[in-house]
Amino acid sequence: MDKLDQSQSQRDEFYVNLGLAVRTLREDLPLLFTRDLNYDIYRDDITFLDPLNTFSGIQNYKLIFWALRFHGKILFKEISLEVFRIWQPSENVILIRWNLRGVPRVPWEAKGQFQGTSRYKLDRNGKIYEHKVDNLAFNFPQQLKSAASVLDLVAACPASPNPTFLWGPVDTYPSSWIAFYRAVRETLDREGYLLSQDGLATCS
Known part of the structure; x- marks a missing residue:
């Protein structure tokens, strides 16, 4: 195979994998909390980033989504x-605008909506090597405020039947949303131990 044919073959592989990535993300994300993702579209050294956190490696990436589901x-x-929208601002980038809704297990009416953007970068073979979450905001009637981290989103939700939209230490506002934040954060902090347990990455 000459260089021209090899280059064309690589381009063909890129577009096949790009199409698979877009289709997989479109199918996986709406079911994020009910089943595991298809990790075939990601590289083993994938990096996850938000404004405050960075995690590298496919096992850490699996752990993030296991913790969210659990x-x-x-x-x-x-x-x-x-999923609101999926588009490509450039050939090797997939952008997804999404909205997260939740009703915590509390004895009063409490709902929250979080919006954000996931930016996926693809290598020359069409495999995702970076997932960055940004443009985070939580949304209540006539309220729209920014959040610093994808895990910090839950700290912004109503903590009582008479919610106030205050920023401060997580300990100040006990609620199911804060418990969710803490549980996910602690799970990720214990990754060295948890990743050694059989079946964790595929738990659903």
């Missing part, structure tokens, strides 16, 4: 993610 089921009566 604690989401325990702490919320309803929790779901809706």
